[in-house]
Amino acid sequence: MKTVGIIASPSAGKDVRRLVGxxxxxxxxxxxxVIRRAALGVVESGIDRIMFLDDTKHLIQRALExxxxxxxxxxxxxxxxxxxxxxxxxAAAALEKAEAGxxxxxxxxxxxxxxxxxxANVPLVPLSVGTNNVFPFHMESTIGGIAxxxxxxGEIPLQEVAERTKIIKVNLANGxxxxxxxxxxxVEGDFxxxxxxxxxxxxxxxxxxxxxxxxxxxxxxxxxxKTIRREDDVGIHVEMGTGTQTVRAPIAPGTxxxxxxxxxxxxxxxxxxxxxxxxxxxxxxxxxxxxxxxxKVTAFIxxxxxxxxxxxxxxxxxNMNNYFVTST
Amino acid sequence: MPPxxxxxxxxxxxxxxxxxxxxxxxxxxxxxxxxxxxxxxxFIHLYVGEEAVASGGCVALKDExxxxxxxxxxxxxxxxxxxxxxxxxxxxxxxTGYCKGKGGSMHISDLDLGxxxxxxxVGAGVPIAVGAxxxxxYKNNGLVTMAFFGDxxxxxxxxxxxxxxxxxxxxxxVFMCENNEYAEYTARDRVMAITDVADRAAAYGMPGVIVxxxxxxxxxxxxxxxxxxxxxxxxxxxxxxxxxxxYDHAGVSGLGRTYRSDEEVKEWMERDxxxxxxxxxxxxxxxxxxQAKEIHAEIQAEIDEAIEFAENSPMPDPAVDMLTDxxxxxx
Amino acid sequence: xxxxxxxxxxxxxxxxxxLAELLRDDPDVFIAGEDVGRYGGVFQSFAGLNAEFGDxxxxxxxxxxxxxxxxxxxxxxxxxxxIVDLMFMDFVMVAMDQIANQAAKMKxxxxxxxxxxxxxxxxxxxxxxxxxxxxxxxxxWLVHVPGLKVVFPSxxxxxxxxxxxxxxxxxxxxxxxxxxxLGSQGHVPEGLYEIPLGEARVVREGSDATVVAIGxxxxxxxxAAAALAEEGIEIEIIDPRTLMPFDIETVIKSAKKTNxxxxxxxxxxxxGIGAEIAAQIQEEAFDYLDAPIGRxxxxxxxxxxxxSLERAYVPDAASIIQGVKDALHRNG
Numbered sequence: 004m005k006t007v008g009i010i011a012s013p014s015a016g017k018d019v020r021r022l023v024g025x026x027x028x029x030x031x032x033x034x035x036x037v038i039r040r041a042a043l044g045v046v047e048s049g050i051d052r053i054m055f056l057d058d059t060k061h062l063i064q065r066a067l068e069x070x071x072x073x074x075x076x077x078x079x080x081x082x083x084x085x086x087x088x089x090x091x092x093x094a095a096a097a098l099e100k101a102e103a104g105x106x107x108x109x110x111x112x113x114x115x116x117x118x119x120x121x122x123a124n125v126p127l128v129p130l131s132v133g134t135n136n137v138f139p140f141h142m143e144s145t146i147g148g149i150a151x152x153x154x155x156x157g158e159i160p161l162q163e164v165a166e167r168t169k170i171i172k173v174n175l176a177n178g179x180x181x182x183x184x185x186x187x188x189x190v191e192g193d194f195x196x197x198x199x200x201x202x203x204x205x206x207x208x209x210x211x212x213x214x215x216x217x218x219x220x221x222x223x224x225x226x227x228x229k230t231i232r233r234e235d236d237v238g239i240h241v242e243m244g245t246g247t248q249t250v251r252a253p254i255a256p257g258t259x260x261x262x263x264x265x266x267x268x269x270x271x272x273x274x275x276x277x278x279x280x281x282x283x284x285x286x287x288x289x290x291x292x293x294x295x296x297x298x299k300v301t302a303f304i305x306x307x308x309x310x311x312x313x314x315x316x317x318x319x320x321x322n323m324n325n326y327f328v329t330s331t
Numbered sequence: 332m333p334p335x336x337x338x339x340x341x342x343x344x345x346x347x348x349x350x351x352x353x354x355x356x357x358x359x360x361x362x363x364x365x366x367x368x369x370x371x372x373x374f375i376h377l378y379v380g381e382e383a384v385a386s387g388g389c390v391a392l393k394d395e396x397x398x399x400x401x402x403x404x405x406x407x408x409x410x411x412x413x414x415x416x417x418x419x420x421x422x423x424x425x426x427t428g429y430c431k432g433k434g435g436s437m438h439i440s441d442l443d444l445g446x447x448x449x450x451x452x453v454g455a456g457v458p459i460a461v462g463a464x465x466x467x468x469y470k471n472n473g474l475v476t477m478a479f480f481g482d483x484x485x486x487x488x489x490x491x492x493x494x495x496x497x498x499x500x501x502x503x504x505v506f507m508c509e510n511n512e513y514a515e516y517t518a519r520d521r522v523m524a525i526t527d528v529a530d531r532a533a534a535y536g537m538p539g540v541i542v543x544x545x546x547x548x549x550x551x552x553x554x555x556x557x558x559x560x561x562x563x564x565x566x567x568x569x570x571x572x573x574x575x576x577x578y579d580h581a582g583v584s585g586l587g588r589t590y591r592s593d594e595e596v597k598e599w600m601e602r603d604x605x606x607x608x609x610x611x612x613x614x615x616x617x618x619x620x621x622q623a624k625e626i627h628a629e630i631q632a633e634i635d636e637a638i639e640f641a642e643n644s645p646m647p648d649p650a651v652d653m654l655t656d657x658x659x660x661x662x
Numbered sequence: 663x664x665x666x667x668x669x670x671x672x673x674x675x676x677x678x679x680x681l682a683e684l685l686r687d688d689p690d691v692f693i694a695g696e697d698v699g700r701y702g703g704v705f706q707s708f709a710g711l712n713a714e715f716g717d718x719x720x721x722x723x724x725x726x727x728x729x730x731x732x733x734x735x736x737x738x739x740x741x742x743x744x745i746v747d748l749m750f751m752d753f754v755m756v757a758m759d760q761i762a763n764q765a766a767k768m769k770x771x772x773x774x775x776x777x778x779x780x781x782x783x784x785x786x787x788x789x790x791x792x793x794x795x796x797x798x799x800x801x802x803w804l805v806h807v808p809g810l811k812v813v814f815p816s817x818x819x820x821x822x823x824x825x826x827x828x829x830x831x832x833x834x835x836x837x838x839x840x841x842x843x844l845g846s847q848g849h850v851p852e853g854l855y856e857i858p859l860g861e862a863r864v865v866r867e868g869s870d871a872t873v874v875a876i877g878x879x880x881x882x883x884x885x886a887a888a889a890l891a892e893e894g895i896e897i898e899i900i901d902p903r904t905l906m907p908f909d910i911e912t913v914i915k916s917a918k919k920t921n922x923x924x925x926x927x928x929x930x931x932x933x934g935i936g937a938e939i940a941a942q943i944q945e946e947a948f949d950y951l952d953a954p955i956g957r958x959x960x961x962x963x964x965x966x967x968x969x970s971l972e973r974a975y976v977p978d979a980a981s982i983i984q985g986v987k988d989a990l991h992r993n994g
Contacts, residue, residue: 013526018540021540022570028530030530060526194340198549202339430772433772434770434772440775442740442772447736458731458760461729461732466742469742489728489759492728495724499723657770658769658811659831
C-alpha cells in the first residue's frame with residue numbers, strides 16, 4: 004500500500020518567542036488549513052493511503068474531515084498520545100514500520116528532530132509552521148503534498164530528488180543518545196524553563212551542522228563566521244565568551260544581538276567534541292537537557308539524518324516527464 | 332525589544348518561587364482538610380496543582396503591581412504576599428479575616444497587596460484588572476496589572492470586552508491564563524472548538540504564548556518578559572499556562588468522577604509543579620531534599636499557628652457588623 | 663452660592679459644563695464611554711471635552727458595557743475618580759454583573775477595604791420615540807442593590823449640584839439624565855457646588871395632597887399643580903432627587919401635613935420605586951393617611967414605539983391631576 008505519512012506538531016508556533024522576539028503566531032485554524040492543502044496535494048497524487056498522527060488537538064483529523072478523499076484510505080496511527088515530542092517520535096517509528104514512502108512534517112526544527120529520532124532515514128517533506136526554523140521549508144503546502152505523494156508512489160525516485168541530511172549525534176551523560184538537526188548549544192543555567200533562548204550573554208559553546216547566511220536563530224551566529232551549507236561535509240564548533248571577536252547575528256526573528264566569540268573551528272564529520280557541564284543543552288534552539296557540574300556529553304556530526312525531499316526538483320522532474328499532461 | 336536576562340536565575344528568586352508554591356500548597360491542603368471537617372463553611376475552590384502559575388506570575392511582579400483573581404483565588408493572594416492568619420480566619424468567617432468574615436474564600440482579597448479580589452463571577456475580574464491597568468497608565472506610575480483567569484472564563488463576554496479594551500487602550504497588563512482543561516466540571520473540548528486560549532490573543536491585537544504551567548521557571552521566564560513589555564509601554568500580552576487542578580472544581584475530592592478519568596489526574600499529578608521544581612533545584616545544587624523539607628516544616632508550623640489563630644478568633648457580631656462597610660461614609 | 667443674576671442654561675449644557683469643571687478641578691477625574699470622546703456623545707453631552715482634556719482624560723471606549731463599568735471599578739479601586747458613561751440606561755442590564763455584583767459589593771466583600779469613588783452616568787426615560795430598549799427608567803433595579811447610590815435630577819440646577827456630589831462621593835453612584843429633558847432650561851450658577859445626596863427638595867408647598875415625583879415627572883407635577891390651583895387644590899410637590907439614599911423624612915413630614923400621597927414615576931408601576939416609597943410611608947405615617955397612597959406610573963408593558971402609544975404610556979400632568987383627584991375623593 005503506497006503510503007504518505009503526516010505528522011503535525013500541535014504546539015509549534017506558540018512558544019515564548021512571540022514575546023521575546025517578533026515571531027509570528029500560528030493559530031490552529033491556520034495550521035489546519037495548511038495541513039488540509041497538503042493533504043489535497045497528496046490525494047491529487049493518487050496515493051493509496053494517508054497515515055497520520057492523531058495529535059492531542061486532532062489537527063490532522065480536522066484537516067482531513069473537510070476534503071474529498073477519493074479512494075485514499077485515511078488511517079490514524081494507533082498510539083496513545085501524550086501531548087509532547089514523544090508523540091511525533093513514536094509516530095515516525097510507526098510510519099517506518101508501515102513502510103511509508105514519504106512523510107510530511109508540519110512543525111519547526113523541534114518537531115523534525117523528534118521525527119528523525121523515531122525514524123533515522125525518514126524520507127521527509129518538512130514544512131514550516133514553527134518559529135525561526137532552519138530545517139523545514141517555507142513553501143506552499145499544496146505542492147509539498149503532491150511532491151510527497153509522487154515520491155511515495157514511486158513516480159519519482161527518492162534517490163534522484165532527496166539528499167541525506169547531516170545530524171549532530173549526542174551521547175548523553177546517562178548513556179542515552181540524542182540528536183540535533185541544526186545546532187547543539189550549551190547555555191549557562193540550570194533550567195529548561197520556557198525552552199527558548201534570548202539572552203546571548205549566557206551562550207557558552209555550540210556545534211553547528213548547518214550555518215547558513217539566510218536563516219535566523221542560533222545558527223546565524225556561526226554563519227557570520229563561516230557558511231556551512233546542508234550539502235557541505237563539515238560542521239563548525241564555536242566557543243562564545245569574551246575573546247578577540249564579536250559578531251552581530253539575528254538570533255531570533257527581528258532580533259539582532261552582539262555575541263562575543265572566543266574561538267571557532269571547522270569540524271570534520273565524525274570528529275568528536277566534548278561538552279562539559281554545568282549548563283543547559285539546547286537542541287535546535289530549545290533548552291532540553293540540564294547538565295550538572297560533573298556531567299558531560301560528546302557530540303559529532305554525521306550524515307545519517309533524514310532524506311529530505313527537494314520538492315522543487317521533484318516537481319521539475321514530474322513536469323519534465325509530462326506527468327500532469329494528457330493528450331486529447 | 333530589550334532582552335531580559337535569562338536562564339541564569341538568582342538563588343534568591345529560585346527560593347522565592349519555591350517558597351510561594353509551598354505556601355500555597357500547604358495552605359490549600361490545610362484549608363481542604365478543614366473544609367471537609369466542616370470547619371470552613373461554604374464553597375472552597377482549591378488551587379492545588381496550579382501553584383506554578385500564581386507563583387511564577389507574581390514573582391515577576393513588583394509588590395506595588397496589581398493582580399486580579401478568580402473564584403480559585405487563594406493561590407493568587409498567597410503569591411502576592413497574603414498572610415496565613417487573616418486568610419485562614421477569613422475562610423472560617425471570622426472577624427479577624429482579611430475581609431472581616433464578609434467575603435470568605437471566594438472573595439478573599441487585600442487591596443493593600445494590590446490584590447483586586449477573588450471573584451465569584453467567572454471572567455468578571457478581567458474588566459476590573461483593565462481598569463487598574465488604565466489607572467496605572469493614567470498616573471504614569473510604572474505599575475503593571477496581571478489578570479489571572481481560567482480557560483472557562485475566556486468564553487464569557489466580560490473577558491472579551493476586557494481583552495479588547497486593554498488592547499485598544501494599549502494598557503500595561505498581562506493576561507495570565509490558567510488553562511486547567513476544565514470549566515468547573517466540563518472538559519474544555521466540549522465547550523471550545525479551539526485548544527489553545529493563546530490563539531485568541533491575536534484577535535485582540537496582542538501576542539499570545541503558551542508555557543508549561545507545571546514548570547514554575549517556564550512561567551516565571553515568560554511572565555518576566557510580559558511584565559517588562561507592559562512596563563515599557565509595549566502593551567498587553569497573554570500567557571497561557573497549561574496546568575491542572577488536582578482536586579475537583581470545588582471541594583477536596585478529585586477521583587472517581589465522570590467528567591475526567593483517574594488516569595488523567597494521576598498523569599498530571601506526576602508532573603506536580605513542586606516536586607518537579609524541587610528535583611530541578613536539587614540537580615542544580617541550589618536546594619537539597621533536606622532543605623526543602625525544612626522549608627515545608629517551617630511553613631506548616633506557620634499554618635498550624637494560623638489555624639489556631641483563626642479558630643480562636645471571634646465571629647463577626649450581627650448587631651455591629653451586618654450593616655457596616657456597605658457604603659463608605661463621608662469623611 | 664450667592665448669585666446676583668440668574669444664569670439660564672440648558673440641562674444638557676449644565677451636564678457638560680459640570681463635567682468640564684470637575685475635570686479641571688481634580689486631576690484624578692476622567693471620563694470614559696461609548697462615543698464620549700471625539701464625537702462628544704450621542705446627545706452631545708460631552709461635546710468639546712475631548713478637545714480640551716485630551717484622549718487620556720476623555721476616553722472613547724469600545725461598545726462594551728461590562729468592560730466600561732469594569733474600567734471604572736478597577737481605576738477607582740486603585741485611586742482614580744472615574745466617570746463612566748452608559749449611553750442609555752437600558753444598557754445597565756448589559757453591565758449588571760459589573761454594577762451589581764462587582765461595584766456594589768466590593769467594599770462589603772472586602773471587609774471595608776475597597777473605596778470606589780465611581781460615577782456611572784446614563785440617560786433614562788421615554789418620550790423620544792426610542793422604543794423598548796432605549797427608553798426605560800430602571801431605578802428600581804438599582805435601588806434594590808445595597809452598595810449603590812442612585813440619583814435622578816429633575817432640573818439643571820440640581821443636575822450640577824448632584825453630579826458634583828456623585829463624583830466627590832466615595833461610593834459607586836448612578837446618575838441618570840432624562841433624555842427628554844436635555845433641552846430644558848433653568849438657573850445654574852457657574853462654578854462647582856454640591857447638593858447632598860439623600861436630601862429631597864420641596865418643589866412646591868401645598869396643603870391638600872403631596873405628589874412625590876421623580877425625574878421628568880417633577881415638571882409634569884408642576885403643570886398639574888398649576889391647573890389644580892385654579893380649581894382651588896393646592897398640592898405639595900416633593901422631588902426626592904436621590905432614590906438611594908432616600909429622604910423618607912421629608913416625605914413623611916409632608917404626609918403628616920397633607921394626609922394624602924400620590925407617587926409618580928415613569929417606570930412601570932409593578933415593582934416600581936413607588937411601591938417601596940408607599941410601603942415606607944404606611945410604616946411611618948399610617949394613622950395620618952386619609953386615602954390609599956396613589957401610584958401614577960407606566961402600565962405593565964415595554965415602552966412602546968408609536969407616538970400614540972408612547973404618549974399614553976408615560977404619565978403626564980393630566981394623569982397626575984387624575985391621581986390627585988382620586989386621592990382627594992377618597993375622603994371619608
